[in-house]
Amino acid sequence: MNDLLAYFEQELPAVNAFLEAETGKLDGLVRDVARYVLLGGGKRIRPVLTILTARALGFRQDGVTPLACSLEMLHSATLIHDDILDGADLRRGRAAAHLTFGQTETILAGDVLLALANRLGADYGIPRINSLLAEGIMSTASGEILEIAHCAKPRPDRAAYMAIIVGKTARLIETACRCGAALASPERSLEDAAGDYGLNVGIAFQLVDDALDYLADQSDLGKPAGGDLREGKITWPLILFLEEEPDGAEVLARLAARDLDEAFQREVVGRVCAKGYADRTRAEAAAYVGRAKRALEALPGCREREILSQAADFVLARRK
């Protein structure tokens, strides 16, 4: 795991400097929003995955940073639009952008970041990269669409849940890995292997996120526990709860009727943790991490492949 941390330490200064410089060039009204969301936090998982896959597939030149940053921009753009859609108050432990800067500025900042990401991608002169970025945005929006539709008619549906998290989270992580691969090589089978790794890491990442949402009081997530439940989102820990608890049908009916007072929400969150549903969600994530690591076997053996493997393990281990 030390290699992974060292890699982040090695690459993040260039990523952060580029984000700082590019957002500094934006027009006033959206510059502040863009800097607030891009420079105020974020684990930089997507850009580092882009760098790692490019390097793992032999890309030794300079110049991967703009592509890596375009993934972080896409991610931030979808986050700030989603926070408007979800009416979210908090993001990374701070007030959400639309509450700090206003909805107008935030919608525009999202549009500008989407466009800037596409322009940075286009600058490489590799059409495949723009196709990947566009597909990544469409998948992310589709995931959000599915989630909204699903919240309107909540039910414990494993397939629907998977479609949502693949769209909302995993596809963009897959995109980050595919972009790094496409930069390094036109060989589609290598890109597919990198994408397979990213997709499975992304699913594992979201499963862990969903577990941590229930475990938040015991972690350092920067937001209160049970946020998903409050928003009517049925994530994996709650699916297990609804399927297995004797009063699952009753809880589901109250969820569908939006009849969950705060005390009852707290009770459900407590029971999800106490009965091990959050921990079982982590165990599910471990299976996806295994698939991600098997996908790496198609890549040439090298230091970066080893670090990608560590990154998959780290997704499981994280507490925030």
Add this chain to the structure above:
Amino acid sequence: MNDLLAYFEQELPAVNAFLEAETGKLDGLVRDVARYVLLGGGKRIRPVLTILTARALGFRQDGVTPLACSLEMLHSATLIHDDILDGADLRRGRAAAHLTFGQTETILAGDVLLALANRLGADYGIPRINSLLAEGIMSTASGEILEIAHCAKPRPDRAAYMAIIVGKTARLIETACRCGAALASPERSLEDAAGDYGLNVGIAFQLVDDALDYLADQSDLGKPAGGDLREGKITWPLILFLEEEPDGAEVLARLAARDLDEAFQREVVGRVCAKGYADRTRAEAAAYVGRAKRALEALPGCREREILSQAADFVLARRK
């Protein structure tokens, strides 16, 4: 002008069929919004300009339709996001999308249309096209940003007005022309000429639009007259009014204080028309149409160049 109308009649069925097919593939929640805005109206100026410039520069193959439609998608995406930002009630004589489908669906539909446009562009395998699309979106967002900032501190400022309409309107029309050129030829000087034409046509288009906003009661614009004034937008007709009317400073002060009751708004709109400020705005537009037509001289003589020239004239003549 008959050639122009015939060209629209010739090309629009393929454009509309493609938009119909592509929007039909979208996810349910945004599909309805996308179809409402893309199939429910629109003059299709941008796609037809893309087709005309590609053909004028010798692109004789099939396959220009997706690129042309990507411009209409970008345009629609920025429109529906702008209508949220502006709190607009009407668009093309119907309820704005966000009032019909909800804000969430409309933000997402805009994001999906932006991504779909980029994907259609990327499918050509010509990186320049993606750079142009990305720059077009960024300029459009910048124009909106400038306009919002300007509305907060209204003043008759010709340079600020020009920067706003270039960003909001003219750059995307320039982009439509540049994309057609880039599809036909890698020769940058030809693309620049096409872009010069598009930029000037776009400025003329917006000046006429701003004149028509005051003349709406005498036209068939599908919205009530004076909408710009109500929204606090200082467009060219009002700049002339504020500069030349004896009570211009007083009107500006009331505008800045948001102290314009409906009767006074009506009075200002009536005076802008009666004193010829709207007509003088059209005359200003005529100068840009002249520049657009001169830019066409760099293109090879052909039927499509002639139709582009007619299109520039048509921008001036339109009443809605």
